[in-house]
Amino acid sequence: MTTESQFETVDMMLNMGPQHPATHGVFRMVLKVDGEKVIDVIPHIGYLHRGTERLAEVETYGQVITLFDRVDYIANLNNELAFVRAGEQIMEVEAPERAQYIRVILAELNRVASHLLFIGTYAIDLGAMTPVMYGFRERERIQNLFEHVTGARMMHNYMRIGGVKADVPDDFVPWVRQLIGEVRKGVEECDKLLSTNEVFLGRTRGVGVIDGPTAISCGLTGPSLRGSGVAYDVRKDDPYEIYPYLNYKVPVGENGDCWDRYYLRMLECYESLSMIEQCLDQFPEGPIMAAGRRIARPPAGEVFSHSENPRGDLGVYLVSDGTDKPYRVKIRPPSFCNLVGLATMTRGSYIADAVAILGSLDIVLGEVDR
Amino acid sequence: MNVTLSDTITLSVQLFALFNVAALAAVSLVWLERRFLGRLQGRPGPNRVGPLGLLQPIADAIKLMSKEDVAPGSSQRLLFYAAPILVFVPAFVVWLTFPLARDVVVRNMDMGLFFFVAISVLSIVGLVLAGWSSNSKYAILGGFRAAAQLVSYEIPIITMILIIGMLSDSLDFVKVVDAQATIPFIAVVPLAFVIFLIAGLAEVGRTPFDIYFAESEVVGGPFVEYSGAHWAIFFLAEYVNTFVIGILGALLFLGGWRWPFGADLPQVASVALLMGKAYFIVLIIFWIRGTYPRMRIDQLMAMAWKWLIPLSFVLFLAAAFQLKFEWPWWVLTILSLVILVVPVIVQSRKQRNPALELAARYAANAIVVQAKPRPAPAVEDAPVVTPAAEGTSV
Numbered sequence: 235m236t237t238e239s240q241f242e243t244v245d246m247m248l249n250m251g252p253q254h255p256a257t258h259g260v261f262r263m264v265l266k267v268d269g270e271k272v273i274d275v276i277p278h279i280g281y282l283h284r285g286t287e288r289l290a291e292v293e294t295y296g297q298v299i300t301l302f303d304r305v306d307y308i309a310n311l312n313n314e315l316a317f318v319r320a321g322e323q324i325m326e327v328e329a330p331e332r333a334q335y336i337r338v339i340l341a342e343l344n345r346v347a348s349h350l351l352f353i354g355t356y357a358i359d360l361g362a363m364t365p366v367m368y369g370f371r372e373r374e375r376i377q378n379l380f381e382h383v384t385g386a387r388m389m390h391n392y393m394r395i396g397g398v399k400a401d402v403p404d405d406f407v408p409w410v411r412q413l414i415g416e417v418r419k420g421v422e423e424c425d426k427l428l429s430t431n432e433v434f435l436g437r438t439r440g441v442g443v444i445d446g447p448t449a450i451s452c453g454l455t456g457p458s459l460r461g462s463g464v465a466y467d468v469r470k471d472d473p474y475e476i477y478p479y480l481n482y483k484v485p486v487g488e489n490g491d492c493w494d495r496y497y498l499r500m501l502e503c504y505e506s507l508s509m510i511e512q513c514l515d516q517f518p519e520g521p522i523m524a525a526g527r528r529i530a531r532p533p534a535g536e537v538f539s540h541s542e543n544p545r546g547d548l549g550v551y552l553v554s555d556g557t558d559k560p561y562r563v564k565i566r567p568p569s570f571c572n573l574v575g576l577a578t579m580t581r582g583s584y585i586a587d588a589v590a591i592l593g594s595l596d597i598v599l600g601e602v603d604r
Numbered sequence: 605m606n607v608t609l610s611d612t613i614t615l616s617v618q619l620f621a622l623f624n625v626a627a628l629a630a631v632s633l634v635w636l637e638r639r640f641l642g643r644l645q646g647r648p649g650p651n652r653v654g655p656l657g658l659l660q661p662i663a664d665a666i667k668l669m670s671k672e673d674v675a676p677g678s679s680q681r682l683l684f685y686a687a688p689i690l691v692f693v694p695a696f697v698v699w700l701t702f703p704l705a706r707d708v709v710v711r712n713m714d715m716g717l718f719f720f721v722a723i724s725v726l727s728i729v730g731l732v733l734a735g736w737s738s739n740s741k742y743a744i745l746g747g748f749r750a751a752a753q754l755v756s757y758e759i760p761i762i763t764m765i766l767i768i769g770m771l772s773d774s775l776d777f778v779k780v781v782d783a784q785a786t787i788p789f790i791a792v793v794p795l796a797f798v799i800f801l802i803a804g805l806a807e808v809g810r811t812p813f814d815i816y817f818a819e820s821e822v823v824g825g826p827f828v829e830y831s832g833a834h835w836a837i838f839f840l841a842e843y844v845n846t847f848v849i850g851i852l853g854a855l856l857f858l859g860g861w862r863w864p865f866g867a868d869l870p871q872v873a874s875v876a877l878l879m880g881k882a883y884f885i886v887l888i889i890f891w892i893r894g895t896y897p898r899m900r901i902d903q904l905m906a907m908a909w910k911w912l913i914p915l916s917f918v919l920f921l922a923a924a925f926q927l928k929f930e931w932p933w934w935v936l937t938i939l940s941l942v943i944l945v946v947p948v949i950v951q952s953r954k955q956r957n958p959a960l961e962l963a964a965r966y967a968a969n970a971i972v973v974q975a976k977p978r979p980a981p982a983v984e985d986a987p988v989v990t991p992a993a994e995g996t997s998v
Contacts (some may be wrong), residue, residue: 256821481972
């Protein structure tokens with residue numbers, strides 16, 4: 235009597251991507267599968283490499299902002315904010331209060347837009363097709379506001395080192411207030427439809443579990459880390475801009491599974507909306523740009539500044555050699571670091587889970603490959 | 605038995621008419637699904653081609669037919685092209701025995717229900733063959749998934765059909781409908797209808813059981829390598845099968861063309877009544893598609909073997925006892941309702957919606973960050989530029 239273990243069997247290598255509907259762009263992972271079980275996963279990146287860091291070295295500080303728009307193309311304003319803050323540190327200027335409020339309002343709105351996109355695409359990954367429509371509907375409203383304020387729907391180039399490009403229009407505050415009400419309703423719709431759905435819970439609870447210490451050692455940040463119960467949020471632990479003057483909650487998960495990572499983003503949407511409301515209440519008058527030279531030559535030196543992006547901790551390491559162009563710009567992209575946890579989470583799960591886990595990390599390939 | 609020329613001609617005309625009815629039904633479903641899902645999702649759906657977008661399926665068909673038909677170089681060419689036909693033919697042949705009203709049927713058979721079961725299982729062969737002959741890993745994964753899923757869910761469907769056969773004392777569709785003149789079988793065995801609907805969803809691969817061609821996992825499964833007209837045939841077969849579930853549900857559980865009026869209506873009204881019921885079931889299927897995510901293959905198999913099959917056997921035995929000891933018909937209703945409702949009560953007593961509780965706990969456990977008081981605005985003149993000058997600075 236021969237048993238299966240006596241046969242020499244070969245595990246199947248299943249290539250997912252770079253052209254695959256569930257890899258969110260041009261990510262490629264090679265799954266080593268035994269039937270439906272995933273034994274190992276080998277990620278391949280680099281299909282969207284655009285040399286952002288090198289390009290930043292040949293452009294002036296003001297021009298680099300446009301490159302940062304394109305690093306994480308789902309959360310453009312958050313990225314601009316990260317670079318602009320690094321630039322302000324190295325040039326030793328501080329943006330006026332009103333500019334900081336404008337930036338935070340827009341960055342938080344962009345966070346909501348990014349999370350809405352995540353919720354929609356995650357539902358698509360799991361086979362539900364309605365939340366993406368609700369999510370995009372609300373995201374569209376947010377982008378309409380962005381177009382009104384910055385002139386562009388996605389690639390804004392709105393923030394400047396020392397402030398913002400232009401003051402907000404007169405109807406900004408009432409518009410945003412109305413927008414918050416609409417978006418909150420839309421988020422609630424998605425929440426009701428998806429979060430406690432029995433099939434959705436079955437697909438995400440206990441899937442792709444990663445515990446806190448492992449998550450930290452893998453370098454996860456953002457909702458992916460907080461899902462494992464580690465309360466690390468740059469806004470809380472290394473406050474910047476006007477975040478110290480806001481009341482907010484940092485939602486923290488318990489199990490570190492896909493549902494936790496998903497649901498924290500849902501809760502963060504509500505938190506962001508309430509933060510924007512507080513900003514509007516405190517919204518000061520005043521200048522929107524610090525005094526500065528037209529062509530900035532910062533002193534030679536180096537700074538590291540980081541901020542909380544929708545996907546995690548975005549770090550910018552800036553070296554200046556005293557010219558008008560950065561000597562080196564190093565980006566610490568949260569998506570790239572979150573991908574490190576993928577193999578740990580995926581081993582031993584099903585093929586369908588691999589899709590759910592990759593989706594729950596919410597990677598943006600523009601940021602992974604830069 | 606002598607087959608005359610006129611018999612042959614009659615049969616040909618009937619088959620042609622049937623083919624058109626089935627194809628038209630499938631095309632109407634394509635349109636209905638897209639419009640209905642659009643409404644669910646707060647968007648208009650296709651509305652450009654023809655009034656209300658009614659001609660959209662035709663435009664799609666023309667597009668598909670005019671596309672290049674590509675086959676992978678390493679595929680088993682003969683089987684690759686045979687597979688769509690193997691899926692398509694059973695989907696249409698089962699219509700032979702469906703009465704759309706009394707006497708509106710191509711061939712009414714004494715064994716109509718048996719004929720349906722015997723023919724409909726054949727399409728599994730086509731799916732597995734499509735997966736295997738494509739020589740693609742996604743296709744073979746999808747093919748295996750299809751085999752496992754469809755074979756498992758045949759069992760509850762067949763058991764439900766047997767129960768209906770026992771209750772109506774016939775496997776003839778017309779007699780099944782006649783047995784429901786006053787009380788439709790959905791009132792007699794509600795549980796059977798629920799099991800039938802769930803297993804039917806799995807049988808035609810609709811959400812949440814669209815596992816064997818899941819786009820985000822196996823990218824179309826057995827159909828991944830097909831294009832153009834061959835893909836269109838799979839597509840058509842899928843919608844025909846969906847409508848078959850609707851028709852079957854209407855005939856077996858909703859009283860076909862008789863209930864709630866009892867007596868036979870005029871033929872056109874009968875067909876309309878049956879179609880209305882079938883479309884109602886189909887709309888439920890679309891509604892589920894707009895609501896639920898996809899299950900995982902192991903959850904799907906567990907659901908079949910741990911829940912649906914034992915439950916259908918219990919119901920089968922109960923129906924047998926009811927007939928043997930001539931208990932009143934509502935005994936089965938009560939049993940069905942008890943089986944349906946008890947788990948809900950038990951679950952809600954154990955814990956009041958655990959998921960909502962979980963969500964509330966997460967919201968409550970969030971770490972609160974308190975705002976610091978905002979410092980008073982600095983009085984000394986901060987370096988300021990006027991908004992007009994700031995345009996191109998830095």
